[in-house]
Amino acid sequence: MKMIVFDIWGDYGHFKKIYTTTSPLSYDFPPKTSIYGILGAFLGLDKEDYLKHINKNTVKIALRIKNPIQKTNIALNLIDTKKGRVKGPGFNLINGRTQIRFEMLKNPKYRLYVHLTDKLHSELKKLLEKHKTVYTISLGLSELIANFEYIGEFEVEKKISDNEYILINSVIRRDNIINDNINLKIDGEYLFSKIPNEMDENRITTEYIDIFYERNGELIICKVKEYYHIPELKENIVLI
Known part of the structure; x- marks a missing residue:
């Protein structure tokens, strides 16, 4: 199997946790459902039907954290565009602004592996x-x-x-770890996150999983049921 590998990053990121409302919190990395949307934007698929083409039956994905996870809070002014509160043609004339503090990822960077x-x-x-996308x-x-940045196809x-320890x-999906058998480093920051x-196709979540990761993107030493080795990059990855 061949996988396309590319890095993606930005100044800020926000992947809203489903249980937060008035003060949105962010996952530390994009869930697979968010990655589906990113791939749909690359390919120019309409947001109303991209899940017909990008789903668990058509894509395999792994994710690596490249930059240490940092977070900050930023206040955003939200506006009500649904209740006809516009007095004129410009957004500056909209009433009913609400300031909400968003938890933002700062300088996030990830490596995506996609088939x-x-x-x-x-x-x-x-x-x-060609360093191009159809949609931003x-x-x-x-x-x-x-x-x-495109890394290559491997x-x-x-x-x-x-039943041996693998780097x-x-x-990593928690259900892929054998008996939670993980060799923890003293200076590591290890977390489980349910995502x-x-x-x-109706954008209703049908599966939640526990993901295990090291907050700074360091290697994880553990026993897993299965993994994929990329000889050219000397990397081992687990599908999510």
């Missing part, structure tokens, strides 16, 4: 090689514009663990 079925795989590769990509909110080797570069992982 798509059919022609979408080759289309994504061509766009990345962002890190969660439309205002948080992202940049990216053959990956699926490995079945023989893993990516975040939305799949959604149907």
Whole structure:
């Protein structure tokens, strides 16, 4: 199997936790459901039907944290555009502004590993090689514009663990870790996070999973059921 590898980063990012409302908190990295949207923007798929083409049956994804996770709070002015409070043609004339503090990721950077079925795989590769997208990509909110760098397309080797410790570069599904058997470093910052992982075409979340990761993007030493090795990059990844 071949996987397309590229880095994506920005000044700020925000991937809203589903249980927060008035003071939105952010996941430390984009859930797979958010990555579906990023890939849809790359490929120019309409937001109303991109999930017909990008879903658990058509794509395989892994994610690596490249920059240490940092967060800050930023107040944003939200405006009501649905209740007809506009007095004139400009947004500056809208009443009913509400200031909300958002938890933002600061200088986030991630490496994405993607395998798509059919022609979408080759289309994504061509766009990345030319440093082009059809729609502007962002890190969660439309205002948080992202940049990216194509690393390459690589053959990956699926490995079945023989109950041995493996160095893993990516975040890891908890259900792929054998008996939570993890070799923790004293100076590591390890976390579990429950994230939305799949959604149907009506944008209703159908699966939540626990993800294990090291907050600074350091290697994780653990026993996993299966993983993928990329010889050219000397990286081991786990699909989410």
